[in-house]
Structure formats: C-alpha cells, structure tokens
Amino acid sequence: MRVQAPVIVGAGPAGMRAAQVLVQAGLRPIVIDEAPKPGGQIYRQQPDGFTRGARQLYGFEHSKASALHEAARQMIASGQIDYRPNTLVWDADARQLYVTRDGKHDAIAYERLILATGATDRVLPFPGWTLPGVYTLGGAQIALKYQGCAIGKRVVLAGTGPLLYLVAYQYCKAGAQVSAVLDTSPFPTLRQGVQAFVADAPLMAKGVYYMAWLRARGVSMMHGVAGFEADGVGRVESVRWRKNAASAMQTLPCDALACGFGLRSENQLASLLGCDFVFDEQDCNWQPQVQPGGQSSRANVYLAGDGMRIGGADMAELTGRQCAYSVLQDLGIHCDKKQVAQLARRIARGRKTRQCIDRMFALPAHWLDTVDDTLMVCRCEEIRVGEIRQMLRDDPHSGLNRMKALSRVGMGRCQGRMCVTGASMLLAHEQGITLSGVERLRNQPPVKPIPIGGAACRP
Amino acid sequence: MSGLFTRLADQQRKPCHFFVNGTACTARTGDTIMTALLTLYGHLRLTEFTSSPRAGFCLMGACQDCLVLQENGERVRACSTLLQENMRFVIPEQNR
Amino acid sequence: MQTINTDVLIIGAGIIGASTAYFLSKQGLQVLLCDAGQSGTKASGVNFGGVRRQGRPLSQMPLAARSHQLWGQLSELIGIDGEYIRCGHIKVAFTEQDLDRLQAYNLSVASCGLDLQLLDTGQVHSRYPWLSTDIAGASLCPADGHANPRLVSPALSWAAQQAGTRLMEHCRIIDSRHDGRHFQSETADHQRIQSRFVVNAAGAWAGNIAAMFGDPVPLTEIYPQMGVTEPLPPIMNVVLGVQGGGTYARQVARGNIVFGGSRALSLTAGYARPSHQSVSMLLTRLAGLIPGIANAHVIRFWSGVEGATPDLNPYLGPSSKTPGLFHGFGYSGAGFQVGLASGEVLAQLIATGTSHIPIEDFRIDRFTADSGKL
Numbered sequence: 001m002r003v004q005a006p007v008i009v010g011a012g013p014a015g016m017r018a019a020q021v022l023v024q025a026g027l028r029p030i031v032i033d034e035a036p037k038p039g040g041q042i043y044r045q046q047p048d049g050f051t052r053g054a055r056q057l058y059g060f061e062h063s064k065a066s067a068l069h070e071a072a073r074q075m076i077a078s079g080q081i082d083y084r085p086n087t088l089v090w091d092a093d094a095r096q097l098y099v100t101r102d103g104k105h106d107a108i109a110y111e112r113l114i115l116a117t118g119a120t121d122r123v124l125p126f127p128g129w130t131l132p133g134v135y136t137l138g139g140a141q142i143a144l145k146y147q148g149c150a151i152g153k154r155v156v157l158a159g160t161g162p163l164l165y166l167v168a169y170q171y172c173k174a175g176a177q178v179s180a181v182l183d184t185s186p187f188p189t190l191r192q193g194v195q196a197f198v199a200d201a202p203l204m205a206k207g208v209y210y211m212a213w214l215r216a217r218g219v220s221m222m223h224g225v226a227g228f229e230a231d232g233v234g235r236v237e238s239v240r241w242r243k244n245a246a247s248a249m250q251t252l253p254c255d256a257l258a259c260g261f262g263l264r265s266e267n268q269l270a271s272l273l274g275c276d277f278v279f280d281e282q283d284c285n286w287q288p289q290v291q292p293g294g295q296s297s298r299a300n301v302y303l304a305g306d307g308m309r310i311g312g313a314d315m316a317e318l319t320g321r322q323c324a325y326s327v328l329q330d331l332g333i334h335c336d337k338k339q340v341a342q343l344a345r346r347i348a349r350g351r352k353t354r355q356c357i358d359r360m361f362a363l364p365a366h367w368l369d370t371v372d373d374t375l376m377v378c379r380c381e382e383i384r385v386g387e388i389r390q391m392l393r394d395d396p397h398s399g400l401n402r403m404k405a406l407s408r409v410g411m412g413r414c415q416g417r418m419c420v421t422g423a424s425m426l427l428a429h430e431q432g433i434t435l436s437g438v439e440r441l442r443n444q445p446p447v448k449p450i451p452i453g454g455a456a457c458r459p
Numbered sequence: 460m461s462g463l464f465t466r467l468a469d470q471q472r473k474p475c476h477f478f479v480n481g482t483a484c485t486a487r488t489g490d491t492i493m494t495a496l497l498t499l500y501g502h503l504r505l506t507e508f509t510s511s512p513r514a515g516f517c518l519m520g521a522c523q524d525c526l527v528l529q530e531n532g533e534r535v536r537a538c539s540t541l542l543q544e545n546m547r548f549v550i551p552e553q554n555r
Numbered sequence: 556m557q558t559i560n561t562d563v564l565i566i567g568a569g570i571i572g573a574s575t576a577y578f579l580s581k582q583g584l585q586v587l588l589c590d591a592g593q594s595g596t597k598a599s600g601v602n603f604g605g606v607r608r609q610g611r612p613l614s615q616m617p618l619a620a621r622s623h624q625l626w627g628q629l630s631e632l633i634g635i636d637g638e639y640i641r642c643g644h645i646k647v648a649f650t651e652q653d654l655d656r657l658q659a660y661n662l663s664v665a666s667c668g669l670d671l672q673l674l675d676t677g678q679v680h681s682r683y684p685w686l687s688t689d690i691a692g693a694s695l696c697p698a699d700g701h702a703n704p705r706l707v708s709p710a711l712s713w714a715a716q717q718a719g720t721r722l723m724e725h726c727r728i729i730d731s732r733h734d735g736r737h738f739q740s741e742t743a744d745h746q747r748i749q750s751r752f753v754v755n756a757a758g759a760w761a762g763n764i765a766a767m768f769g770d771p772v773p774l775t776e777i778y779p780q781m782g783v784t785e786p787l788p789p790i791m792n793v794v795l796g797v798q799g800g801g802t803y804a805r806q807v808a809r810g811n812i813v814f815g816g817s818r819a820l821s822l823t824a825g826y827a828r829p830s831h832q833s834v835s836m837l838l839t840r841l842a843g844l845i846p847g848i849a850n851a852h853v854i855r856f857w858s859g860v861e862g863a864t865p866d867l868n869p870y871l872g873p874s875s876k877t878p879g880l881f882h883g884f885g886y887s888g889a890g891f892q893v894g895l896a897s898g899e900v901l902a903q904l905i906a907t908g909t910s911h912i913p914i915e916d917f918r919i920d921r922f923t924a925d926s927g928k929l
Contacts, residue, residue, distance in 0.1 A: 034520070041519055047541060049472045049489035056468070091829065091856075093820070098831045105838070107831045120521040132502045132514035133463050139518035142538075146518075147494045148469035174467050234512055234553050235463065235501050256463065266521075272828075379516070379524060382508045394713075402593065405600070405705050413523035413785050413854050418516065445829055445856045449523065449785060453842045453849030507786045507810060533850045 005030050005082065006327050007097065007108060009089050009269065010116030012040020013064075013313045014305025014320035016072050018114050021324035023080045025333050030082040030108065032089055032099065038072035040118050040305075041138065042313045044146055045069060057145050059170065060206055061313065068317075084108075090446030092273050100450045112300050112331070114323050115269050116316070117307035121163075122264035122285075124367050125377050125422040128230030129259070137163045137260035141170065150176035152256025156239045158182040158228045160361045161262040162207060168219060169210040178219050179254050182241050184261070184364045186224040192360050200353040227367070230257050245370070261363055263310045264421065270308075271443040273301055279436045282355060283310050284363045285421075286440040292344065294323035295330075302326055310358075315350045318343060365435070368425050377426060378419040380412020385426065392430050399439045400427055413449055416441050463514055464497040478530075478547040486542055493518070493525055493537035496548065503527050503537055505551045512553045556746055561587040561721070563905060564740055564750040566728050566764055569599030570704075570890060571883040572756035573711035574898025577632070580718035582906050587748060588712065588720050591727035591760070595708025598758055598890065601859040603781060603803055603815045604704045605794055606892045607644045608669055609696035610660075614868060614916035615893060616667045621912055622896035623698070629707075632895075633714045637707040638808065644699035644794040647679070647690045647844075653798040654692045661694055669696050685790045687844055694798075701794050701805045704891060728757075731767050733877055752879045752905050759862040761870075761884035769876040770919050772885070777863045778819040778827035779888055780837055782856045786810035790847060802840040812848065814841050819858035827858035863887040864922075871897055871917035873904060881905065882919050 006022055008015045011033035022029045031038075037045040043058065043065040054062040054069075075081045084101070089108075091098040096107040121136035128134065135143070135151050137159060143149045150171060156179045157168050168181050188196070196204045214221060228241035229249075236257050240249040270288040271277065276297035280287040287309060294302045302323040305316035325340050373386030391407040392398060400423065403409060409423045410416035416423075424438045431437075472487040477495060486495035493515055496503055502512035503525055515525030518538045525537040530547040563579055565572045568590035576588040588594070606626055608619040630636050648654040661671045672695045679686060679693045716722050731740040731753060740748040755764040762774035791806035802816035817837045820830035834856060842849045864870065867887040874880035883901050886893070900910045 046469070047489040047491075049487075050469045051471075052469050091831075091834075093828065093830070096831060098834070105831075105835055120517060120519060130511065130513065130516075132512050134516070136517045136522075139516060139538075142518040143464065143494075144467070147464075147489075147491060148467055149464045149494055149498070150467050151465075152463060153465050176465065176467060235514075379522065382506060382511075402596075405596075406709070411855070413526075413852070414521060415854065417521050446853060448520070449852035449854045451850055451852055452784070452838050532847075 004109075004111045006112040006114060007032065007110040008114045008116060009097070010040065010118055010305065010307065011035065011038040011072065011083070012042065012116060012118050012305060012316060013068055014118075014307070014316035015040070015114070015116035016068055017317045017320035018116060018304055018324040019075060019081050020071055021321050022327065023075055025328050025335075028080060028082060030084060032084045032087050032097070032108070034086070034088050036085050038076075038083070039065070039069060041142070043068055044142065046146055050148065052148065064313065088448055088450070089269060090448055090450050092269055094273075098445070103451045103453060105450070112302070112327050114302045114304060114320075114327065115307055116305045116320055117266040117269060119263040119265050119306035119310060120417060121260040122262045122363070122421055123259065123418055124261055124364070124425070125375055125419070126227070126229055126259075127372070127375060128232065128236065130376060130379055131230050131232055131236045132234065133232070133236035133255055134230050134257045134259065137161070137167050137258045140256075140258035141167050144170055144174055150174065150256070151258060152254065153177060154179050154254045155256045155258060156180050156182065156252055156254045157258045158225070158239065158241070159260045160185040160364065161260060162357060162361065163260060165207060165210040165214065167258060168214055172214065172217055172219060178214075179252050181214070181219060181221040182225045182228055182239075183221065183223045184225050184367075185361045188360045192356065196353070196356040196360065199349070199356050203353060261421075262361060263306060264417070265310060266307050268415075268443040268447045270296060270301070270303060272445055272447070273298055275301060277440055280309065281436065282358050284435060293326035293329075294319060295326055311350060311354050315347065315354070318347050318350060322347060363421075368422065368429055371426070377422050378409040378412060380414050380418075381408045383407055383409045388423070388426060389430065392427075396431070400424060401439060401442050403427060404441065410441060415443075415448070461501065462498045463501055464494055466498060475542050475544055477542060477545060479550055480548075488542070490542045491538055492527055492535060492540050492542050492546070492548075495542045496527065496537060496550070500550060502553060503550060505553065510554065558747040558749050559587060561585045561748065561750050563587070563752040563754060564589065564738060564748050565754040565756055566731075567756035567758055567761065567884070568594035568712050568722065568724070569597055569756065569758050570595070570708050570711060570894035571599075571758075571886075571897050571901075572754065573708065573715050574895050575754050575756060575883065575901040576715035576720040576898070577711060577718055578899045578902030579905060580715055580720045582902065584906065586715070586720040587723065587750070588715060589723045589726045589728060589742070591725070593724050594712035594722060598859045598861045599708040599894070600705050601781065601857055602704050602888070602891050603779070604701045604805060604813060604891065605644065605796070605803060606639065606702050607696065607699040607794065607796075608667070608892065609644050609671065609694065609699055610646060610796065611889065611893075612868065613663060616664060617912045618893045618896050618900070618914075620668060621899065622893045625895040625899065626892070629702070633707065633710040634717075635706060635710050637702045637710060639700065639702035639707070641698050641700040642793050643695055643697045644796060645674075645683070645693045645695045646796045646798050647686065647693040648798045649689060649691055651691060657692065657694045657798050670698065671696055683793065685845055685847055686795075687846055689843075695793070699794065703807070728764070731764065733768070733879065738879065752881065754881045754883060754901055754905075756883045758884055759860040761862060761882065765870075765882060765919065768874055768880050770874050770880075770882070772870060772919060773865050773922050774862045774885055776821060777861050777888060778821050778858045779815055779861060780817045780819040780829055780833040780856070780858055781813065781815040782834075782837065782853050783814070784812045784848065784851045785854050787812060787848065787851055790845070795844065797844070802837065802844055804841065804845065812851070816840060821860075827860055829856040829858055861886065861888045861890075869893075869897070869917050870919045871900060872910070872914045872919060875918070875920035
C-alpha cells in the first residue's frame with residue numbers, strides 16, 4: 001500500500017523531530033521550510049562564512065541545537081526527507097498547500113499535514129516603539145546569533161518573559177553593554193519559585209544563573225515595572241520607565257531597546273484550514289484546538305511546537321515527535337506504545353512547567369489602561385489609539401474583526417502579527433471586557449505577503 | 460549619519476560592496492541587507508503615511524517593517540535577504 | 556415572545572436592503588432592517604468597489620443613471636465620503652475583435668449620458684503609461700469611479716437608522732408567509748415579526764426567501780476572487796477593467812491596489828475561499844496588465860458570495876405571486892453602483908405602487924416557463 005508522504009510545515013525542533021519519527025517508520029516526509037537552513041528561530045543556523053561554534057551561538061542549549069542540526073543534515077543528505085528550503089506556505093485548503101519559492105507560485109498536495117510553524121515575539125505598543133533602534137527581544141537575539149551583531153552599543157531590554165534574561169545574558173557575554181533590564185512582572189514569589197523548581201529544576205536553575213550572572217556584572221534589573229517608553233528624534237536615544245503607576249518616570253540613556261512579552265504562536269495556517277480555535281488562558285491567546293496526541297479538529301491536520309502552544313524548544317521536540325506518532329497510528333503503522341506513553345508523560349510534565357513560567361511572566365493586563373490617543377497601535381497602517389476610539393464611539397459593540405475593517409488596524413503588511421495583542425487589549429479595555437472576551441482575529445491568505453509576478457499554475 | 464548595529468563577533472568575512480543613494484559602501488559577505496545597512500545608516504525606509512523612519516523590528520520576517528527600496532524599483536525584506544555584491548539601495552533622508 | 560409590528564420588514568442589510576430602508580424611513584414608514592449577520596459585511600462590504608455605469612446592459616442604464624446622481628450626493632446620504640472618487644473607468648481591449656465590441660457597445664449607449672471616449676493604442680499609452688503596451692484600445696467613461704464598500708455599506712445602514720430604521724443584526728429570517736392580511740415572519744431565535752410589506756434583499760441567499768412565497772427563481776452562487784497589494788506609489792489614475800470580463804483593478808488613496816477577477820472555490824454553499832488556480836490566474840493576468848507591479852506584494856486575498864442570474868440582470872420589483880412582497884437581489888456581481896437607486900425604486904414601489912425607473916427587464920418571473928425566457 002503506497003502511502004502518500006506526510007507533509008511537515010516548519011523545520012525547527014518540532015518539524016525536524018516529527019520528520020525523524022516518520023523517517024524511522026520508513027516514510028519520506030516532505031519538509032517545507034521558509035528559511036534557507038533547518039533549525040527554526042531558536043536554533044537558527046548562521047549564514048555560510050560564519051565561524052562561531054554551537055556553544056557560542058546557543059549557550060546551554062548547544063548540544064541540543066547541534067544534535068538537531070546533525071539529524072537534519074543527515075536526513076537531507078541521505079534523501080530520507082524531501083527538504084524544501086526558502087519556501088513559504090501562504091495558504092492551504094483541504095488538499096494542497098499553496099507555496100511560493102523565488103517568486104514563483106506552486107502547490108504541494110498532502111494527505112496528512114503536520115503544522116510546526118513556530119512563533120514570534122508577542123509585542124505590546126508603547127510610545128516610541130516604532131523608532132529605529134527599537135527591536136523585539138527575539139530580534140535582538142537573532143542579530144547576535146545570526147549576524148554576530150548587537151542592536152546597539154548601550155541596550156535596554158524591557159518587557160517580560162524568560163527571553164528577557166537570556167538575551168541580556170547573551171548580549172553581555174558577547175561584549176555588548178546592557179544598560180538595564182526592565183521586567184514588568186514582579187519578582188517571582190517564593191511560592192512561584194518553589195513550584196517552578198519542583199516542576200523543572202534544571203530549567204529554573206538556568207534562569208537563576210542568568211540573573212545572578214547579570215547581577216554580578218552590575219546590570220540593573222528592575223521588576224514590577226509599570227510602563228516604559230522610547231524617546232528620541234529619528235532613533236531611540238533614551239528609555240523612560242516608571243516603577244509603578246504613581247511614581248515618576250526615570251530616564252536611561254541608550255541607543256537600542258529590545259522589547260517583548262513572551263511569544264505569540266504562528267497559527268494562521270491552522271486557521272485557514274478551518275481548524276477550531278479556543279481561547280487558551282495560559283497562552284492568553286486564541287489557539288487551535290488540539291487533542292492529546294496533537295490532532296487538530298481536522299482529521300488529517302496535526303499541530304506541534306510553539307505554533308500550537310507556547311512551550312519552548314524542548315517541548316517542541318516532544319510534541320513534534322508525538323504528532324508524528326499520531327500520524328503513524330492513524331496510518332495504521334505500528335508504533336512503540338511505550339515510547340508514545342513516555343512521550344505523553346514528558347509532555348504533561350512540560351505543560352506543568354510551562355504553567356509556572358507563564359504565571360511568573362504574565363502579560364501585563366493593564367498595559368493600555370491609561371493610554372494616550374497618540375499611541376500608535378498598528379505599525380504598518382500607522383493607526384493610533386485616537387482613531388480606534390473614534391471608530392468605537394460610532395460602533396461601541398464592534399468586535400475585533402469589524403474594528404479591523406473600519407479602522408484599518410491589522411490590514412497592513414504584517415497582517416496583524418505586531419498589533420493583534422495591543423488591539424485586542426485596547427478593545428477589551430474600552431469595552432470593559434476581559435481579553436478572553438475579544439473575538440479571534442480572522443486570518444486571510446496569504447499568510448505572508450507574496451509577490452504578484454511569477455505565477456506558475458500546476459495542472 | 461551613524462549606524463545602529465554594532466559588530467561584535469565573527470566579522471572576519473570577505474568584504475562585500477554595495478551602494479546606497481549612489482554612494483559606494485562596504486560590508487561583509489554573509490551580512491543580511493539589514494546588517495549591512497544598519498551598521499552604516501540609522502534607518503532603512505520612511506513610512507508611506509507619515510514619512511517616519513523605520514529600521515525593522517522583529518528580524519524574523521514577521522513584521523514586514525524592514526523593506527528596503529532598490530534602485531531598480533524592487534523592494535526587499537532586509538532581515539531575511541543576504542547582501543549580494545553590487546546591490547544598489549535607495550534610502551530616503553529623514554526630515555529631522 | 557412579543558411580536559414586532561412594523562410597516563416594512565427588509566431581509567438583508569447589504570446595500571440594497573439598507574438603501575431601501577433609508578428611502579422608506581425618509582418617507583415616514585416604519586422599517587425593520589434584518590440581517591443574518593452584521594450589516595454590509597457580505598457582498599456589499601467585500602466587493603471590488605467599482606462604481607461604474609460603463610459596461611452595463613442597456614436595460615440597466617436608467618437605474619445606473621439615477622444611481623449616479625445619488626452617488627453624487629453620497630456624503631449627504633451617509634455622512635461620510637466613503638472614499639468615493641470619480642476618476643474615470645476604462646475598459647481595455649487586447650484584440651481588434653474586442654475593440655469592435657467596445658465600439659458597438661459605445662454606439663448602443665450613446666444616448667445614455669456616459670460621455671464615453673474611444674482611445675486608440677497611442678492615446679492609451681500616453682494617458683496610462685503604466686498599462687501593458689499590448690492593448691489595442693480602450694473606452695473611457697470619465698465620470699465613473701470607485702469607492703470603499705467596506706465603509707459605504709455599513710454607513711448606509713447607519714444612515715437608515717438615523718432616518719428612523721430599526722436595525723436587527725444576527726437575526727436570520729427562517730420563515731415568512733402571508734396570512735391573508737399581514738406578513739408573518741420568524742427569526743432563528745424565535746422572534747416574530749408582523750409587517751405589511753416584505754423586501755427580499757437577502758443577496759446570494761435570497762432564492763430561499765423567494766421560494767417561500769412561490770417565486771422560485773434561477774439563482775446561482777458565484778465567488779469573485781479579490782486581492783489587495785501593499786501600499787504602492789501612485790500609479791493608476793483610473794479604474795481598470797477588461798473587455799470580456801476577466802480582470803479589474805483600482806488604486807486607493809493610500810496606495811494599495813485592489814484587484815479582482817477569476818472565480819474562487821466553494822466547498823460549502825454560501826462560503827468561498829481563494830483557490831490556488833484562481834489566485835495564479837488572477838496574478839498572471841494582473842502582472843500582464845500592469846507590468847510595473849510584478850514585484851509588488853499581495854497582502855490579502857478574499858472572496859465573497861454573489862447571487863447570479865442567467866442573464867446577469869437583477870431581480871428587482873414586485874413578487875409575481877404575493878402582493879406586498881418585493882425583491883431586490885441577483886445583481887450578479889454588479890450591484891454596488893446600482894444599489895443606491897435600487898433601494899429608491901423599491902421604496903417608491905412600496906410607497907406609491909409604481910417606479911419611475913423602468914424595471915420590466917428585472918421581473919422576478921422572467922425565467923418561468925410561461926415567460927418563454929428559459
């Protein structure tokens with residue numbers, strides 16, 4: 001019985017481990033990668049010509065990164081997977097994926113599909129966030145990892161999440177000057193700390209290590225920061241921040257600011273495929289519904305990694321493998337039941353760990369409570385709070401999608417990636433509802449902008 | 460105008476030559492267009508609606524903020540495109 | 556649950572329903588405007604946005620002419636400018652045959668006040684240098700133009716409400732019948748509505764309503780495929796169409812180019828999504844028409860559902876079976892411009908019993924066996 005090759009979208013930890021399980025079962029999956037080399041964002045490989053080793057690039061995770069890269073390299077070189085780099089999947093229907101490579105459009109048929117599309121930084125708007133010199137935490141990390149550069153000479157890091165401390169550590173270690181770390185989350189309580197250690201001691205130990213290392217080098221770290229802004233003419237020149245709502249703003253001279261509030265799943269393809277979505281309280285975001293084995297609400301679509309639920313690289317490897325086992329089981333191919341069960345247990349433990357982390361670094365729910373009309377919410381279309389409020393005055397019960405249609409928020413090139421959290425939070429605040437009460441922003445193809453020219457129609 | 464990005468590591472790579480507003484510049488092979496431009500300049504483009512300077516944001520091809528105009532009229536996403544020899548860019552000046 | 560009593564129940568709050576509601580309310584009638592979803596979000600809200608008379612059949616000319624006058628008063632009507640611009644509309648021809656067809660069309664509508672101008676290759680190239688040089692000629696209608704349906708259609712509902720209409724959204728009519736004295740209609744959440752008149756403006760879904768009253772009509776679903784680019788420098792100084800259908804495009808003030816043509820896919824009735832083939836075809840044609848934008852990026856595709864009739868003319872006028880019932884649907888993808896006057900016609904029919912605009916060609920029963928048109 002010929003089984004059509006399963007297709008995997010994404011070549012990060014989730015996608016590659018899924019591929020590995022399928023290959024071990026004798027299948028030859030197609031792996032579609034938007035990037036030129038496997039690794040995703042977390043284990044992004046540097047361009048040719050760079051010479052730094054894995055330790056320098058990935059720190060404590062270097063052996064995991066190397067193992068993943070080696071596994072990928074091996075599968076590609078031996079032809080065990082059909083690897084399609086530099087290929088963007090921008091839409092999908094029940095039978096095929098719509099792709100673009102080098103400006104040419106094409107389609108790839110599938111019968112079983114694993115989506116391992118990862119995540120981006122989750123960002124919130126603040127005054128000055130569009131100034132040159134302001135980047136996301138993930139972006140600052142990529143500048144270092146992928147290009148050996150720092151985003152500036154005196155960098156302030158602000159927001160919340162484990163990435164805040166990791167990037168601060170990586171930057172300092174590489175010789176950049178980190179002026180300060182501004183964390184909107186309060187310092188973890190003893191209880192939170194204990195729970196986290198019980199859940200995953202090695203992971204927490206790393207976090208403690210980064211903080212201690214930074215402290216030893218005199219990097220000031222502020223917790224429970226109530227707000228921050230970027231100031232400057234034509235570029236960021238300083239960051240102003242306040243300790244709490246009542247206190248005065250303090251100024252930090254700098255030439256770069258990296259910001260982020262956790263991660264935001266890339267789940268647009270799941271949406272376009274018609275998967276059911278639920279509001280996930282933990283991720284504080286709409287996410288595709290997923291069964292314990294990784295199946296979505298659509299029979300032949302499986303979800304893994306950060307694109308399904310934020311969980312980090314280790315979880316991505318686990319859920320990637322789990323999805324692949326589910327595909328095999330659904331194909332009637334024998335699976336090692338003990339492995340599958342062990343995987344499920346590890347994933348369950350990972351989820352508990354994740355809960356602890358999310359509680360320690362929660363999205364600041366009141367970020368936009370006292371926001372000014374002049375704050376720009378949508379970077380692409382340059383829409384400010386004032387315009388949105390005007391629209392809501394005419395249509396007070398507007399949902400998020402109508403808000404998009406009438407105010408243009410989310411109608412720009414980034415298709416809502418950078419503004420959805422801010423827009424949702426603003427709407428929730430203006431309407432006096434919780435974030436979970438704001439409807440999901442509908443996705444429209446293409447998932448990313450595609451060039452007009454070069455349409456090649458497959459018969 | 461001074462740049463934004465600072466070169467820290469792995470910078471001993473072959474030079475790569477390009478042009479900005481007709482002026483000859485040098486960066487390194489393996490640089491993305493973003494790195495090449497932002498080690499020398501302070502922004503990549505001006506926005507359509509308010510002519511505000513932008514220099515990218517996410518560095519992972521999500522925000523679409525780092526689009527740079529080339530002399531041939533084509534725009535390219537600077538963070539995810541490697542610099543090639545003799546590329547010619549147009550960066551409008553900011554009105555400060 | 557209490558029954559809602561009203562003069563006129565309008566089923567469907569797209570451009571037809573909303574404009575009917577507006578003109579009826581202006582005349583002092585009590586109007587209840589219902590929509591299964593939100594007002595102006597189906598075809599009326601997602602169509603191409605062309606506001607044109609050129610290209611319509613002769614039968615639609617009086618309706619289009621009156622609509623043109625109303626569009627000229629848009630801000631007074633709906634309170635916003637709806638981004639309406641009379642920049643002109645050109646229909647281009649690639650072949651001599653198509654050019655002949657353009658010329659024949661121009662002759663046929665010569666007395667309709669469109670001021671059409673035929674342009675040869677050289678004139679096309681000098682006025683519109685951004686167009687492909689393969690074009691054999693074009694016909695220009697200087698006062699046609701475009702607007703933003705996403706803003707206009709909801710604003711029309713708003714204007715109707717300002718005039719006294721009651722709008723009920725997320726209110727799907729599941730049954731409607733005449734009991735000898737009134738229309739009795741029921742919604743999906745079991746509300747009852749009693750009215751003297753019913754207007755069926757339910758767009759692609761109007762066939763079901765028509766059937767409830769014994770006016771079954773041929774109505775198919777079509778799914779125009781649309782897209783929009785990122786903001787681009789100003790290129791297009793006119794709305795573009797192609798003789799023989801196919802592709803159309805317009806550039807908005809913010810610079811994005813909205814384009815359409817080809818047909819999307821429908822896997823379930825009433826819902827359409829772009830298909831790979833429809834997108835490929837559309838992009839290839841677009842790049843062929845406007846070579847300079849081949850490197851521009853599309854940031855959004857969408858489709859909508861339109862009701863189409865065999866002769867592409869709408870059903871506009873009274874029911875053939877049930878007095879007091881009026882129809883306004885089946886615009887076959889070309890309802891935006893004529894929508895304003897259509898509402899005025901329906902309001903007139905209800906208020907006075909006659910329409911000053913000829914609508915004989917839009918009869919609801921023109922396809923039945925005895926009309927001989929099938």
